[in-house]
Amino acid sequence: MDEREEKRSEAHRDGANVALPAGDAYHVPVMVREVVESMAPAFDGVLFDGTAGGGGHSQALLEHYPELEVIAVDRDPEAIAALRLRLAPFGDRVRLVQARFDEAALRALTEGVVLAGALLDLGLSSRQIDEPERGFTFRDEAPLDARMEGAAGEGPTAADILNSWSEEELALLFWRLAEEPRGRALARAVVARRLAAPFASAADLNEVLADLYRRPLRAKEKARVYQGLRIAVNRELEALTQALPALRDALRPGGILAVLSYHSLEDREVKNTFREWSRSCVCPPELLQCRCRGHALGTLVTRSVVKPSEAEVAANPRARSARFRVWRKAA
Ligand SMILES: C[S@@+](CC[C@H](N)C(=O)[O-])C[C@H]1O[C@@H](n2cnc3c(N)ncnc32)[C@H](O)[C@@H]1O
Numbered sequence: 667m668d669e670r671e672e673k674r675s676e677a678h679r680d681g682a683n684v685a686l687p688a689g690d691a692y693h694v695p696v697m698v699r700e701v702v703e704s705m706a707p708a709f710d711g712v713l714f715d716g717t718a719g720g721g722g723h724s725q726a727l728l729e730h731y732p733e734l735e736v737i738a739v740d741r742d743p744e745a746i747a748a749l750r751l752r753l754a755p756f757g758d759r760v761r762l763v764q765a766r767f768d769e770a771a772l773r774a775l776t777e778g779v780v781l782a783g784a785l786l787d788l789g790l791s792s793r794q795i796d797e798p799e800r801g802f803t804f805r806d807e808a809p810l811d812a813r814m815e816g817a818a819g820e821g822p823t824a825a826d827i828l829n830s831w832s833e834e835e836l837a838l839l840f841w842r843l844a845e846e847p848r849g850r851a852l853a854r855a856v857v858a859r860r861l862a863a864p865f866a867s868a869a870d871l872n873e874v875l876a877d878l879y880r881r882p883l884r885a886k887e888k889a890r891v892y893q894g895l896r897i898a899v900n901r902e903l904e905a906l907t908q909a910l911p912a913l914r915d916a917l918r919p920g921g922i923l924a925v926l927s928y929h930s931l932e933d934r935e936v937k938n939t940f941r942e943w944s945r946s947c948v949c950p951p952e953l954l955q956c957r958c959r960g961h962a963l964g965t966l967v968t969r970s971v972v973k974p975s976e977a978e979v980a981a982n983p984r985a986r987s988a989r990f991r992v993w994r995k996a997a
Contacts, residue, residue: 692748693791695722696926696985697974701785702730704967704992708783708922710734714774716767716784716909719745719791721752727785728756734782739763739770741814741900745791768905771912783922784913788906788932790814790896792984802896804888806869812896824895828865833857843903843931844894852878852891868892893929906932910939914963920997922967926990933971933989940966940993967992 695701701723705713710733715724718738728736738749738760746764753760763770767786774781794814795802801811801824810828813819822830831839833853841849855874856865865871875883875891897903913923923940927933942948943963947956972990979986 690720690722692720692745692752692793693722694982694984695720695726696787696982696988697972697978697990698723698726700972700990701787701924701926702726704924704990705731705783705785705922707920707994708734708781711782711918712737712779714767714771714781714784714913714916715739715787716770716913717787717789718749718762719787720793721749723785723787724749724753724760725756728753728759735759735761737761737763737770737774737779739765739767741766742791742794743816743818744793748793766905768909768912771909771916775912775916779916780918781913781916781921782918783924784917785924785926786906786909786913787926788902789928801868802892804868804872804885804892806867806872808868810865810868810871810895812892812899814900821899821901824892824899825865827895827898828856828871829860839894839898840891842894843897844891845930846891846894848878897929897931903931903935906935910936914943914993914995917995919995921995922992923995924990924992926988928987928989933991936991937971940991943993962996964993964995967994 705727709731712735713727714737715727716739718724718740721738724736724738727734736753736759738753740746740749741764743764746762749762753762765773771784790802794800798805798808800816801809810823810825812824813821827839828836836853836856837850840846840852846852852875855878859865859870859874871891872883872888875888910923917923925936927936944966946962947960948958949956968991974985974988
């Protein structure tokens, strides 16, 4: 075993002793132990944390793997400010980047940065959800905003989408992204309501939902609709689809790509992508001779999806929907 291999296996052995980071007022990181253990082959070099948020995962990784450097990316300027404080003790082992992770991944690739590992912990931080003024919540007083960049964001807000998208576009959004069983009827009701007055606050949308269902909706039902809107506002699926191949290409041989997702569409995208990359032949079945790349680009580390333990969900109910998948680039 050479020195590098020895260190790697040492790092792996120590996985059971992962120290969970303290001070998670911003966001309680999910499946920290599993994330840190999955990165054992990436124990040294540069790790790309594309959704650094409150910094819980980055901190745990930096503490556990002393030879690791982290590019900590987040599109939310408030997260970058929190990360600056939290990760300050690691000095120049950390580089902060305020950007979308797909843009940052492409930039890393074109600049020739070689990554030992990459982590995406998709969705929102607790801080974003819990601050009504950010407009991610269905609380009546919240503005319909939902831009992860906050006021600095260029894209449309949730209100802009409700006030301007066609009925067909809204129906697709509610049906596909919000998995809203009455998506088409909701789209029709939104279009009818905005003729009277434009949407501005969550109260406006909650009223439309209550009228449609002829009862106040349960929190879970409302949350689904707001989640779909947020995914559309931030073009979250597009960012994921573009980031995955860029991160794969930036990984060093044997590098690790790990994704935590919280929405079935995101998890499906990750599952299908990792499976496709792990197949040795991707020719259509009717071709008699292989004409494709003819070798797997890597292997599935998690053969099936990994979910948080019952104990973790009991301690942190927001971890409930987490789905973890890990892929390793061929050596
Ligand atoms: C679930 S939190 C991550 C929490 C983090 N792992 C921690 O330990 O605190 C998701 C974070 O990713 C950010 N985010 C989501 N989509 C993003 C994207 N496309 N590009 C950059 N940041 C993104 C959000 O702003 C949020 O801060």
